[in-house]
Amino acid sequence: MDISDAASTTTTKTVTEYDRAKEVQAFDDTKAGVKGLVDAGVVNIPRIFIRPPAELAEELTTHQSKLQVPVIDLDGIRYNQLEDIVDQVRAASQTWGFFQVINHGVPLNLIQEMIEGVHKFNEQDVEVKKQFYTRERTRNVRFNSNFDLYHSRTASWRDTLAISTSGTKSLEPNEWPKVCRDTIMEYIKEVSKLGETLFEILSMALGLKPEYLKDMGCFNLYSVICHYYPHCPQPELTLGARTHSDPSFLTILLQDQIGGLQVFNENQWIDVNPMSGGLVVNIGDFLQVVSNDKLKSVDHRVVANVHATARVSVACFFTGHTTETQKPFGPIKELISEENPPVYREFLVGEYFSKYFSKELEGKSAGLKQFEA
Ligand SMILES: O=C(O)CCC(=O)C(=O)O
Numbered sequence: 001m002d003i004s005d006a007a008s009t010t011t012t013k014t015v016t017e018y019d020r021a022k023e024v025q026a027f028d029d030t031k032a033g034v035k036g037l038v039d040a041g042v043v044n045i046p047r048i049f050i051r052p053p054a055e056l057a058e059e060l061t062t063h064q065s066k067l068q069v070p071v072i073d074l075d076g077i078r079y080n081q082l083e084d085i086v087d088q089v090r091a092a093s094q095t096w097g098f099f100q101v102i103n104h105g106v107p108l109n110l111i112q113e114m115i116e117g118v119h120k121f122n123e124q125d126v127e128v129k130k131q132f133y134t135r136e137r138t139r140n141v142r143f144n145s146n147f148d149l150y151h152s153r154t155a156s157w158r159d160t161l162a163i164s165t166s167g168t169k170s171l172e173p174n175e176w177p178k179v180c181r182d183t184i185m186e187y188i189k190e191v192s193k194l195g196e197t198l199f200e201i202l203s204m205a206l207g208l209k210p211e212y213l214k215d216m217g218c219f220n221l222y223s224v225i226c227h228y229y230p231h232c233p234q235p236e237l238t239l240g241a242r243t244h245s246d247p248s249f250l251t252i253l254l255q256d257q258i259g260g261l262q263v264f265n266e267n268q269w270i271d272v273n274p275m276s277g278g279l280v281v282n283i284g285d286f287l288q289v290v291s292n293d294k295l296k297s298v299d300h301r302v303v304a305n306v307h308a309t310a311r312v313s314v315a316c317f318f319t320g321h322t323t324e325t326q327k328p329f330g331p332i333k334e335l336i337s338e339e340n341p342p343v344y345r346e347f348l349v350g351e352y353f354s355k356y357f358s359k360e361l362e363g364k365s366a367g368l369k370q371f372e373a
């Protein structure tokens, strides 16, 4: 390559990068999200959403599998089958990092209302919705498209309404989106109860007393993240959510019947098939750390929605304490020994969050690496 070639390559690169930044900004400035693009009738998705050629080529090598994420019936708790449930949760959390629960106690009509509430929020007058559009992390209610829009190589085909519950009590009623406020409040209450039960089961699965994880401070439903995945006209070119593991101890996820969530298991992507009335539970990075790798936080993603109807999901993140002034978390003492030395160092949830939100959504290994001892 001679100097003029090098110069023109540099120029092209600069222009491409400049265009991307400009296009990302223009998209963000609409405050209408991906739904705004769909409403405007786009048939070719903007290039900020198109995945790099290498990623697209890799996709062609994946194939469908008959493997299924384990389903656990929590009704057994009432029938003296707790031990059996603890065994099932342990097995699922050590291998899949994911399981689905049924008979979980969260009222089915509330689940339906939550799904409808997220539709209503996203499908209301765009001018009303825009009032909630922000990337300001100090705001307890944040509507935007792609929290990592400015840091990611590829944007995802989804919009998100995030509610931080730590400030729920101090939230002014008009800070909340009216169309789904009461439903979300009620949902937080019910999912917290389920979370408490699951943390007890997980403590037992680790051979600890039932209150152990709760006493440690893992149990705090910090954010409710409502996702809306509009129909994508070119689903093969993008994703609904990039591959990631969750920045939480535990996540309880409600998904509607459309499907698209996939979990990485035995070197392949497996569909997490929607179950009417079921909830998906997954182990987050922090639980993998405190369990010293006994429980696994596993990569997952969402494919772009091919259906005419938008897909809705609601992820409840139990993140424990959240400010840097709180006590640090690290591998549980009872789980480490000479044969099982700590794999991870102690960390502060706040410290982890500030890194998480300053980069793009990425696979688990990158996230967990920073905790290593
Ligand atoms: O929409 C989904 O099914 C998954 C959402 C998710 O993985 C997340 O919010 O962390």
Ligand SMILES: [Fe+2]
Residues within 6 Å of the ligand: 244, 245, 246, 300
């Ligand atoms: Fe996730």
